[in-house]
Amino acid sequence: MEVILHIGMGKTGTSSIQTALEQNADALRRQGVDYLGMWFDMLDPAFHGLSGQPAFFRSEPPEMQAHARRFADVLAERERAAGCSRFILSNEGIYGQVLTMLPFVEELRRHVRLRLLAYVRDPHEWLPSAYSQWSIFHKNYEGPVRPFAEMARQQVKVYSGFQVWGEAVPDLLTVRPYLRQKNVVEDVAEVLGVALAPPAKRRQARVTADEAALRIFYNTRLPGNTLPGIFDGAFEGLNLRAAPVLADVAARMLDYRETDRIVDEARPLFDYLRTRFGIDFPSEHAEIEPPPDPEALRRRLTEHLLQIVMHQADRITALEKAVAALQAAPGER
DSSP states (O other): OEEEEEEEOTTSSHHHHHHHHHHTHHHHHHTTEEEOOSOOTTTOGGGOHHHHHHHHHTOOHHHHHHHHHHHHHHHHHHHHHHOOOEEEEEOGGGTTOHHHHHHHHHHHTTTSEEEEEEEEEOHHHHHHHHHIIIIIISBOSSSSOOOHHHHHHHHGGGGHHHHHHHHHSTTTEEEEEEOTTSOHHHHHHHHHTOOOOOOSSOOSOOOOHHHHHHHHHHHTTSOSOBOHHHHHHHTTTOOGGGSOOHHHHHHHTSOOTTHHHHHHHTHHHHHHHHHHHOOOOOGGGOOOOOOOOHHHHHHHHHHHHHHHHHHHHHHHHHHHHHHHHHHHOTTOO
16 A cells, blocks of 8 residues: 655645646546545544644644554555555645654554655745735734745745655655646656646636735734635625726727728718718818826826725715714614
């Protein structure tokens, strides 16, 4: 029996890998491979999900050794029932829990053929991506959003995990580079020697700079850990990616310089007006309004926006007073 633990690191295509493993679960079983998912809940339902994972990682070394033996027993039973002799569990949280997981790993290797698979990403790419994910999209610390330079100096230490794992279990660990020019799912398939169709949709793309700025402005006002759903809920129904680009609006909707060409294409219509009614509209005399300068338009729209916000503030204040008056007299209708 072989067990492959895919352990991360974070921001190296883990979501894509897990989606591909889940979507190809039936095909993998036909190849003798059983995908176990992300969690160790086959040991205890209390270990399921993000809420249950900390309980697993809080296990003391003797408990971890017992978990490993139980894990091996569960997989042996699954092998007898379904015939799969290879098992994959993918959980990037394992990467940062070296000391906690070592008793589990050392005990498990006594019962199964064990491999650990990790991906490492160029820090020039990983640090901005990690900052975007864990400081902007999901602010996972107290207080305002901290500067990139401050957080990146902490986050770069995450790379030390490769040394700790590499020195602890050098014969078990395979580390692969996460490369933008190669699909990570295809690489996993090659490493494991399985056929694995990649998911059609890319997972967890980094937010655009404009959306990131909005999330920073919003999240930095909130004192605690701020999950992405808080921002999403506050702006429910607002699709930021669908917002028109002002330069595109100016170029495509407010540029009338094609008028002469359009009139010429319909010249017979105007020839009739000229010959039948003596009314002519010569193009050479037409005055075409030039397109607006996008930056001047942006400044003017900002001025309008300030007026709108102040007007809305007045209306909200009036509504608050009205609600306060109603609350002060609950018996009245």
